[in-house]
Amino acid sequence: VNHLWVPLALPPNDPRERGNHGVTALGRLKAGVSLAQAQSEIDTLTRGYQQQYQPLYDKEFGVTLVTAPAEVLGDVRPALLVLLLAVGAVLLIACANVANLLLARSEARQKEIAIRIVLGAGRWHVVRQLLTESLMLSGFGGALGIALAWALTRGLVALDPLKIPRVQDIAIDGRVLAFTGVVSIVTGVIFGIVPALQSARADLQPVLKEGGRDSRVATGWLRRGLVVAEIAASVVLVAAAMLLARSFERLLGVDAGFNASHVLTLRTTLPPTQYTDAKAMAVAYASIGQRLRESPGVQAAGAVTGLPLATVRGDWSLVLEGDPPAARLGRAADWQIVTPGYFEAMGTPVREGRTFTDADRADTQLVVVVNEMMAKKYWPGQSPLGRRLTWGRNTNWITVVGVVADVHHRGLDAQARPEMYRPYAQYPYTQPTMTWVMRTAGDPLAATTYARAAIRAVDPGLGVSDIATMEQVLADSTSDRRLNMLLFALLGGLALALAVVGVYGVVAYSVTQRTHEIGVRMAIGARPADVLRLVIGEGGRLATAGVLIGSAIAVAGGRLIRGLLFNVSPTDPVTFAGVAIGLLAVALLASYIPARRATRVDPMTALRDS
Structure with a gap:
């Protein structure tokens, strides 16, 4: 097998953002240093970060060292x-x-x-x-x-x-x-x-x-x-x-928070050399979504950064409008970026409010959809609709417009966590890779040909990978x-x-x-x-x-x-x-x-x- 190695240009929304707690780093221990010793040194550094970067880095967050075999194979x-x-x-x-x-x-x-x-x-x-x-x-x-x-x-x-x-x-x-x-x-x-x-x-x-x-x-x-x-x-x-x-x-x-029946999933990646900014990527994905929804037998289509049960993203520190400084510690939520039609394609129930539409553009009011767990945890006994929050380094307030059912992203056997969804068109950073989900009237795999044609109609150079039904994804997770x-x-x-x-x-x-x-x-x-x-x-x-x-x-x-x-x-x-x-x-x-x-x-x- 031939391998090609290229330098990785780190985007601004990953390691340089202290509010993003989903980054994974790799390292090699020095000779004679045990994992416990390295963990002790990391804990010392973490305590300093907790004081220096509150509330983005508080006592509930830290760095956990694990060996490579344990990370790859899990606790077997x-x-x-x-x-x-x-x-x-x-x-x-x-x-x-x-x-x-x-x-x-x-x-x-x-x-x-x-x-x-x-x-x-x-x-x-x-x-x-x-x-x-x-x-x-x-x-x-x-x-x-x-x-x-x-x-x-x-x-x-x-x-x-x-x-x-x-x-x-x-x-x-x-x-x-x-x-x-x-x-x-x-x-x-x-x-x-x-x-x-x-x-x-x-x-x-x-x-x-x-x-x-x-x-x-x-x-x-x-x-x-x-x-x-x-x-x-x-x-x-x-x-x-x-x-x-x-x-x-x-x-x-277990109620996974979605209906896996008649759902096709596939992944696309926009070349960063051709799509150089977030706006160009948003336009391309909007065009792909429109063509997919017009394909024969497709009832709904949308894209997401992390497919349920298959991809785990990190969480972001949150600030809720009206929070006193002491209340901000420990507020965090997992996050996903989605396009219009995603919730409809997945069959995720909407509990309150609305989901995203094509009207949610970068030049309109910034909006977010939260899951039930997040609504109950941060607005107990209240409706979260109309509430505002901000996350990471964002200074603009984002308004909650909808509440959806809890989706098990970390596995059917894992407890639901607070989670929020942002519309792709309003995401300020580049996100070249997305996973499309399409709800079909018949056999979802039969729609693969139409999906490829729709994507190549937008850009003939775009490839399609990881084609699977959502039922296969569900089976693989168990x-x-x-x-x-x-x-x-x-x-x-x-x-x-x-x-x-x-x-x-x-x-x-x-x-x-x-x-x-x-x-x-x-x-x-x-x-x-x-x-x-x-x-x-x-x-x-x-x-x-x-x-x-x-x-x-x-x-x-x-x-x-x-x-x-x-x-x-x-x-x-x-x-x-x-x-x-x-x-x-x-x-x-x-x-x-x-x-x-x-x-x-x-x-x-x-x-x-x-």
Whole structure:
């Protein structure tokens, strides 16, 4: 990729304006200087500015230093930690299932192992053989996992449907292979050593005499304990997935302050070499707006400096007419520059007064539209219409002519802030880049051709970029939460499936081992319904214990997921009740299948075979 670097000419409305608090600076720390030390020095400078430049720079404003990775990637550590714990829980559930299978297999091979020991094989030799089998299973699983991860990673990088930061850097490298190898070996040893030791320590005489029935009691509690642990881990993951799903549902239910349906967005930039002043730019954008509104299928069109949910602008210090000096401290509002038709195109409701028209020119009364939050904060219990304010270095009073609904510029999960809108024609500085929004009667993307033609009719040299529907912008703004929800739903579903298999396996194996007991019960008068209750009750007790333990763990660890939730408590009783009922129902269903098989046991056959 070729890069071209040109000097940046800073406009007067950015770094030289102390009332503008939206400037971001980049710097490199000196060798040996920590971020905390640099922040301390900045705080000292800030205190001096607060005294020197009141009210434009007061105690509520300051400079916050953050590292470049934190600025680019955001605060992803909590989410990654929770995700790592969730993946670890799924791994433990899978290993518990394998351990259960190994225990069952070792019990089935007890007579074979006993004969080996009698013929001279050492117990350590038996342990080593069984442990080798466990390591082969874990190694095969690790290799299969790497293959699946490689395929999924390639698909994720190619599609990137969720706009994951630095997704192009995701790859299966040597560190991943080494970590996978270590995890495979460790899990193979940990979950294979117990079945191996249990088999090697078995009492030989009962095994050779009775087939080892009495020795199986020693591992029964372990198998049941593993199933309880599986269910408990499943409760934690399924509860987390349900909490994230409810959180995402509530996030999508937030009133964004606009109607994203049938809205097309695109960006244009006027070349500063051709449009040298604010007046020339205002004339060009007025012409573009007029042509866009005349395009087929376009119901309304307007431009804005920062698109909602996609661009965050800084705030400006304010002075309200009639304010005493002490009241001016802390007055500030976010700001946007818009053209006539913007609010209509976005579908932003007008609560009071009017929006901008072509009559709001540079030579007419200076006007501003504020949002509801600003009206309530600075004119509580009063109508802001007709009130006057000034901002930054402006000395002319600006009159409030309208109040619009609060628009979430900083994200659906962020609280609304005081915000004001100025008409583009009255903005005293150059603003070459604007984002156009067009409300269409049909498919908004179908209007792209007409939009390009309208813009090039004003200036054939103008380009168009960042074409997207407002619905796409809305979806992109929630992509991180959607990703968290989908990942936990996948992990929770996988954990639930593994737990169900574990319950089924333990209950089915128990039925096989208790065939003689069931035959005796039926021979002395037990009905099939009694046997059904007996077997299902075993699965139900395991599930109940797992649900109780898992719920306690989920409640205790709720603080880990709190930062990923929106308007949902990490201990939401409705969610936990639903998860508990659902898991109990699934566990009972998994127990029902072997229970039905137990009711078909022929008492005479069972007694004869035993």
